[in-house]
Amino acid sequence: MRACTINAAAIPFVAILLLFAIAGCPSSPAAVGTSCDLGVPTAGGDGVTISSPALECAGGLCLQEGSGPALCSAECGSDDDCSNHAAASTSGCHSGFTCRTTTAFGVYACRRLCVCRDSLPATPACQGTL
Numbered sequence: 001m002r003a004c005t006i007n008a009a010a011i012p013f014v015a016i017l018l019l020f021a022i023a024g025c026p027s028s029p030a031a032v033g034t035s036c037d038l039g040v041p042t043a044g045g046d047g048v049t050i051s052s053p054a055l056e057c058a059g060g061l062c063l064q065e066g067s068g069p070a071l072c073s074a075e076c077g078s079d080d081d082c083s084n085h086a087a088a089s090t091s092g093c094h095s096g097f098t099c100r101t102t103t104a105f106g107v108y109a110c111r112r113l114c115v116c117r118d119s120l121p122a123t124p125a126c127q128g129t130l
Helices: 010-023
Strands: 048-051 061-065 071-073 097-101 112-116
């Protein structure tokens, strides 16, 4: 009879497969409108705070307008790009999302993002066409 042996190099590979089987796959990133963590304290008011990268958000952005809730966002070209969003009951945004500029300063200056229609701030003055 032949003895059964285990190749020592295969043990780490089998252990990793077992770990993934037990832990399962990580959850998918959250849709536009899902609550997110900016990672910094904000003063509220009329300002816009954008945190990027926001790994918990599918669009990679966490956005807070004024003193409203921080919600997952994404860059967009039209309102249709913002249609894949969290339900109003879980997002805190009851009027849906629109695609527009939110700030004229910083990395996201004059770039269009998905924002909640509930309390839209004034559109910033941006140079050129969007």
